[in-house]
Amino acid sequence: MKFLPLVIANLKRHKLRTLLTTLSVTLALFLFASLRSVVTTLSAGSEVSSASRMVVQNSTAFVIPLPMSYANRLSSVPHVKAVTWANWFGGKYGDGKKFFAQFAIDPASYLAMYPEIQVAEDQKQAFLKERAAAIIGEGLVRSFGWKVGDNITLQGTIFPGDWTFTVRGIYHATLKEYGDDQFMFHYDYLYEKYPDRVTPGWFIMQIDDPTAAPGVAKTIDDQFRNSNAPTKTGTEKAFASGFASMWGNVKLLMSTIGMAVVFAILLVTANAMMMNQRERTSEVAVMKTVGFSDRRVFGLIIIEAAVISLTGALLGLGAAALLPIVTGFGQGGFLPGFHVTIGTMLFGIAVALLLTIASGVFPAWQAARLPVVQALRRVE
Amino acid sequence: MALVEIRNVYKSFKREAQTVDVYSGLSMDFEEGSYTALMGPSGSGKSTLLNLIAGLDKPTSGTVRVEGSEVSSMTSAQLAPWRARTIGFVFQSYNLLPVLTAHQNVELPLLLTNLGKKERAERTEIALGVVGLADRMDHFPRQLSGGQEQRVAIARAIVADPTLILLDEPTGQLDSKSSEEVLELLRRLNDEFHKTIMIVTHDAKAADRAKAVLHLEKGVLLERSQLSGAGVAT
Numbered sequence: 001m002k003f004l005p006l007v008i009a010n011l012k013r014h015k016l017r018t019l020l021t022t023l024s025v026t027l028a029l030f031l032f033a034s035l036r037s038v039v040t041t042l043s044a045g046s047e048v049s050s051a052s053r054m055v056v057q058n059s060t061a062f063v064i065p066l067p068m069s070y071a072n073r074l075s076s077v078p079h080v081k082a083v084t085w086a087n088w089f090g091g092k093y094g095d096g097k098k099f100f101a102q103f104a105i106d107p108a109s110y111l112a113m114y115p116e117i118q119v120a121e122d123q124k125q126a127f128l129k130e131r132a133a134a135i136i137g138e139g140l141v142r143s144f145g146w147k148v149g150d151n152i153t154l155q156g157t158i159f160p161g162d163w164t165f166t167v168r169g170i171y172h173a174t175l176k177e178y179g180d181d182q183f184m185f186h187y188d189y190l191y192e193k194y195p196d197r198v199t200p201g202w203f204i205m206q207i208d209d210p211t212a213a214p215g216v217a218k219t220i221d222d223q224f225r226n227s228n229a230p231t232k233t234g235t236e237k238a239f240a241s242g243f244a245s246m247w248g249n250v251k252l253l254m255s256t257i258g259m260a261v262v263f264a265i266l267l268v269t270a271n272a273m274m275m276n277q278r279e280r281t282s283e284v285a286v287m288k289t290v291g292f293s294d295r296r297v298f299g300l301i302i303i304e305a306a307v308i309s310l311t312g313a314l315l316g317l318g319a320a321a322l323l324p325i326v327t328g329f330g331q332g333g334f335l336p337g338f339h340v341t342i343g344t345m346l347f348g349i350a351v352a353l354l355l356t357i358a359s360g361v362f363p364a365w366q367a368a369r370l371p372v373v374q375a376l377r378r379v380e
Numbered sequence: 381m382a383l384v385e386i387r388n389v390y391k392s393f394k395r396e397a398q399t400v401d402v403y404s405g406l407s408m409d410f411e412e413g414s415y416t417a418l419m420g421p422s423g424s425g426k427s428t429l430l431n432l433i434a435g436l437d438k439p440t441s442g443t444v445r446v447e448g449s450e451v452s453s454m455t456s457a458q459l460a461p462w463r464a465r466t467i468g469f470v471f472q473s474y475n476l477l478p479v480l481t482a483h484q485n486v487e488l489p490l491l492l493t494n495l496g497k498k499e500r501a502e503r504t505e506i507a508l509g510v511v512g513l514a515d516r517m518d519h520f521p522r523q524l525s526g527g528q529e530q531r532v533a534i535a536r537a538i539v540a541d542p543t544l545i546l547l548d549e550p551t552g553q554l555d556s557k558s559s560e561e562v563l564e565l566l567r568r569l570n571d572e573f574h575k576t577i578m579i580v581t582h583d584a585k586a587a588d589r590a591k592a593v594l595h596l597e598k599g600v601l602l603e604r605s606q607l608s609g610a611g612v613a614t
């Protein structure tokens with residue numbers, strides 16, 4: 001590429017301006033990739049959920065529990081192979097600044113239903129045997145330094161009191177979207193202390209045929225419609241995205257902000273490119289006099305725009321991809337498995353190419369059709 | 381056949397309502413190896429004539445031929461490579477790209493050829509040597525004097541070995557010593573390298589260096605010898 005020195009020389013003309021323009025593209029793509037990753041991570045959370053698992057919850061409100069007696073009635077519904085249940089504990093650890101989810105689960109049936117949760121066999125047996133035992137995700141080990149055998153005291157908020165558990169197992173999530181920062185313990189332990197208040201928060205069922213899901217849901221919801229705990233049954237996927245939508249219409253918000261940011265930066269970049277070009281009118285005329293064709297002049301200016309947007313894009317996307325890894329943000333908190341997908345990267349590159357066209361085409365086209373004679377009369 | 385043939389050229393510029401007629405039927409030949417100075421009052425159409433020959437502008441009617449090719453009817457896509465091969469152009473000022481070194485500026489026309497990197501460097505150095513600036517290759521235009529800048533521009537005009545060198549008031553902004561350097565160089569290019577040169581100038585001393593002097597007035601070319609009389613050049 002023998003014209004490269006020419007492109008580089010032009011980029012170096014106003015070093016600060018080039019740097020600032022590149023950095024604004026970097027910032028735009030960093031924000032774009034990060035915001036879009038929130039959306040893809042939330043969606044991925046609902047993708048993990050096995051299509052053959054269904055969730056039954058109270059149709060009045062998600063937080064209102066269901067009677068224990070439903071367990072038997074659910075297992076007799078056609079296509080339902082297994083039933084388990086869980087409850088949201090909502091406890092606080094220490095000053096409560098680090099949030100993590102705690103569930104009371106029916107140990108054996110729950111672990112059987114979630115093959116994504118992997119625990120060493122001896123740890124699993126130890127957990128099953130002991131009433132006050134808990135299993136925790138590897139993420140909590142990283143955050144708190146807990147290990148097997150530790151006693152951990154949580155303060156109940158929904159179920160008041162100090163609750164002490166003994167860690168008996170550490171699980172590995174085979175799908176990172178499942179999250180490895182959960183704290184799970186025996187449902188019976190909770191039930192013992194508050195027998196008149198504790199019933200399952202939701203049921204999870206394994207069905208033998210994913211295509212039967214709509215029929216199963218209808219059968220169950222019809223059956224309980226007129227009871228005092230009517231149900232809402234759906235696939236686990238619908239349940240998970242229901243969780244996500246508790247955040248408000250996150251997706252729409254994030255996409256809108258993302259697009260607005262990109263658009264704003266696009267205007268900044270296009271403006272900088274046009275300022276550059278206006279200053280160079282007489283130089284373009286000289287190049288054409290030397291014998292540069294209109295197409296070549298056009299191409300050189302587009303390449304200049306491309307160097308700025310692609311450099312900026314690579315820096316921004318790279319930073320977005322590295323940030324959750326370096327800070328450990330993707331490991332826990334509200335967004336387990338937060339990471340920048342290949343799709344987002346490619347999308348980002350596409351945005352950068354679009355930026356190249358939008359910021360480069362107009363000045364390049366102006367330069368290409370510039371009549372030499374006119375351009376030189378203006379300066380002389 | 382002359383190197384440059386101008387036949388019955390009309391050129392007018394429209395400015396808002398009024399039309400400026402620069403030439404009404406100009407015809408003129410320039411032979412290969414000639415060195416012609418073009419003089420005349422401001423607005424007489426000297427620059428326009430060079431622009432027409434270089435294909436930077438088009439006549440309203442009539443034809444301009446260089447080496448038998450009809451420049452006046454070529455498209456801009458045809459003109460660019462033709463100009464790279466055939467024309468070396470030097471303006472009064474703003475000739476050099478400020479972001480490029482003297483070497484890079486001179487190399488510019490060679491980028492449009494198929495020459496390899498090494499050959500381009502060699503030719504560039506020769507051209508800079510001819511104008512006496514081999515030791516200033518890595519200087520940027522702002523680090524050169526006005527006369528040196530014009531010599532770099534001339535090096536660029538000759539580096540691709542064009543058929544024709546056109547200069548529009550190349551000494552217009554130079555002091556007498558720098559002008560002298562430039563004129564000396566042009567003389568050598570014509571004497572030693574047999575380059576065909578056309579120079580527009582207001583400076584009688586510059587015109588003296590040329591082999592022929594033409595006077596353009598009200599769109600009509602007069603040869604210097606005919607100035608006392610009133611003959612019209614063919």
Ligand SMILES: Nc1ncnc2c1ncn2[C@@H]1O[C@H](COP(=O)(O)OP(=O)(O)OP(=O)(O)O)[C@@H](O)[C@H]1O
Pocket residue numbers: 373374377393394395400402420421422423424425426427428429
């Ligand atoms: N692009 C243009 N648009 C309008 N008028 C023009 C244009 N170019 C030249 N003219 C007019 O054509 C006439 C000839 O201009 P030209 O530049 O050829 O003169 P010149 O002999 O080079 O003058 P000078 O000695 O001042 O450079 C002038 O009247 C000028 O105003």
Ligand SMILES: [Mg+2]
Pocket residue numbers: 426427428548
């Ligand atoms: Mg002029």
